[in-house]
Amino acid sequence: MRISVIGCGYLGAVHAAAMAELGHVVVGVDVDEQKIARLAVGDPPFFEPGLPEILRSALGSGRLRFSSDPADAAGAEVHFLAVGTPQAAGGHAADLRFVDAAFDALLPHLAPGAVVAGKSTVPVGTAERLADRLAEVAPHATLAWNPEFLREGFAVKDTVQPDRLVYGVRSPEASDVLDRVYASAIEAGTPRIVTDFATAELVKVAANAFLATKISFINAMAEIAETVGADVTQLADAIGHDTRIGRRFLNAGVGFGGGCLPKDIRAFTARAEELGRGESVAFLKEVDAINLRRRHRVVELARELLGGSVHGRKVAVLGVTFKPDSDDVRDSPALDIAVQLKGLGADVVAVDPEGVENARARHPQLEYSTSTATALDRADLVVLATEWAEYRALDPAETLRSVAAARIIDGRNVLDPDAWRAAGWTYRGLGRP
Ligand SMILES: NC(=O)c1ccc[n+]([C@@H]2O[C@H](COP(=O)([O-])OP(=O)(O)OC[C@H]3O[C@@H](n4cnc5c(N)ncnc54)[C@H](O)[C@@H]3O)[C@@H](O)[C@H]2O)c1
Numbered sequence: 001m002r003i004s005v006i007g008c009g010y011l012g013a014v015h016a017a018a019m020a021e022l023g024h025v026v027v028g029v030d031v032d033e034q035k036i037a038r039l040a041v042g043d044p045p046f047f048e049p050g051l052p053e054i055l056r057s058a059l060g061s062g063r064l065r066f067s068s069d070p071a072d073a074a075g076a077e078v079h080f081l082a083v084g085t086p087q088a089a090g091g092h093a094a095d096l097r098f099v100d101a102a103f104d105a106l107l108p109h110l111a112p113g114a115v116v117a118g119k120s121t122v123p124v125g126t127a128e129r130l131a132d133r134l135a136e137v138a139p140h141a142t143l144a145w146n147p148e149f150l151r152e153g154f155a156v157k158d159t160v161q162p163d164r165l166v167y168g169v170r171s172p173e174a175s176d177v178l179d180r181v182y183a184s185a186i187e188a189g190t191p192r193i194v195t196d197f198a199t200a201e202l203v204k205v206a207a208n209a210f211l212a213t214k215i216s217f218i219n220a221m222a223e224i225a226e227t228v229g230a231d232v233t234q235l236a237d238a239i240g241h242d243t244r245i246g247r248r249f250l251n252a253g254v255g256f257g258g259g260c261l262p263k264d265i266r267a268f269t270a271r272a273e274e275l276g277r278g279e280s281v282a283f284l285k286e287v288d289a290i291n292l293r294r295r296h297r298v299v300e301l302a303r304e305l306l307g308g309s310v311h312g313r314k315v316a317v318l319g320v321t322f323k324p325d326s327d328d329v330r331d332s333p334a335l336d337i338a339v340q341l342k343g344l345g346a347d348v349v350a351v352d353p354e355g356v357e358n359a360r361a362r363h364p365q366l367e368y369s370t371s372t373a374t375a376l377d378r379a380d381l382v383v384l385a386t387e388w389a390e391y392r393a394l395d396p397a398e399t400l401r402s403v404a405a406a407r408i409i410d411g412r413n414v415l416d417p418d419a420w421r422a423a424g425w426t427y428r429g430l431g432r433p
Pocket residue numbers: 006007008009010011012029030031032035082083084085098101102103105119120121122148149150151152259260
């Protein structure tokens with residue numbers, strides 16, 4: 001099939017390359033010419049495992065190209081909208097300017113029968129508004145909403161083998177077109193839910209709200225565990241054995257960040273308030289508040305371990321990305337902690353295998369390194385903030401030789417407290433003794 005993908009960021013670039021790998025003929029369109037130039041030569045502008053390989057393979061096959069001109073999307077049977085929907089400046093609602101601009105730019109290029117399939121995460125009601133506009137301006141085309149559930153770090157696998165497909169449609173024809181796009185996943189047994197626009201939009205934000213709530217639930221338990229000397233990791237293991245609860249997304253620590261969960265729960269709350277249903281999701285404000293408290297808790301612990309003040313003390317912050325295997329620093333708890341410590345006068349050196357460039361662009365006031373050894377050298381305190389494999393694998397005895405003082409805060413509860421204490425470290429986790 002001929003496909004266009006409008007917006008080639010973390011979602012769109014992977015979607016475009018994966019669709020071409022599956023045999024479709026794809027054009028990726030983005031307003032960012034630098035991004036397009038890099039993608040066109042097989043050099044992804046961000047880190048995502050497996051993306052360079054499928055990108056180069058798809059470009060080599062001749063089935064994938066990139067453009068900054070929306071006119072190049074003309075002729076596609078399906079146009080996926082994958083532009084950003086960030087938190088609006090000064091508020092909590094989603095900023096839909098990019099969706100509207102991309103949609104408007106696409107309108108003159110829609111062939112008869114074309115399907116415009118929204119992938120971006122949007123407030124409920126957006127699809128209906130866009131469908132009404134389409135009916136006025138390009139009645140020969142159809143709108144569908146096809147939310148995306150990929151996780152960064154696993155984006156290629158999640159795109160090719162999604163857990164489920166959700167189509168918000170108004171006609172069986174639009175659903176049939178999407179079935180042809182996803183034929184290989186459907187043949188492999190991927191469940192598919194065909195529904196209306198509002199349900200499709202809500203499925204996406206409900207899924208992220210649930211995941212965020214699960215994380216904040218366990219972090220709330222961590223707060224209680226800290227108070228009574230209990231161990232939240234054992235608590236999570238124990239409740240996670242109940243298959244109704246499940247162990248996944250019960251890792252207590254510095255909390256959730258990224259370009260999705262934080263902004264999506266805030267936008268959901270803002271939209272529910274607009275609809276006069278703010279009370280239905282009022283708990284999401286608490287989910288957000290618990291999440292942000294965990295970052296402050298690390299800063300508090302740092303002060304405590306350094307005798308009341310971090311001023312002038314060297315703190316090695318291990319990790320700046322919001323999760324491992326990504327270079328994404330949007331709303332990253334790790335970076336926020338580094339910034340807060342720096343704001344209190346600490347001599348912070350932040351280290352990360354992939355995220356330093358993005359972090360520096362946002363917070364140039366911090367000192368960065370890509371070398372763990374440099375960061376650890378004569379540190380008064382080590383904060384493990386993002387659980388990259390190389391930080392999880394640190395050897396306590398060897399690490400001890402680099403630092404000025406053996407103090408560590410394990411912000412992700414991934415180290416073995418006994419091993420670190422046995423090597424002479426003052427170890428503090430979050431919600432574990
Ligand atoms: N990142 C994820 O893991 C993920 C997963 C599922 C859903 N989503 C949702 O997908 C959407 C995109 O997220 P992202 O993380 O890829 O964002 P991103 O910021 O990485 O990418 C958005 C891209 O859209 C481009 N763009 C903006 N205006 C444009 C226009 N008028 N025409 C063409 N391109 C334009 C930008 O230049 C940018 O490259 C958001 O709604 C997000 O919530 C993201």
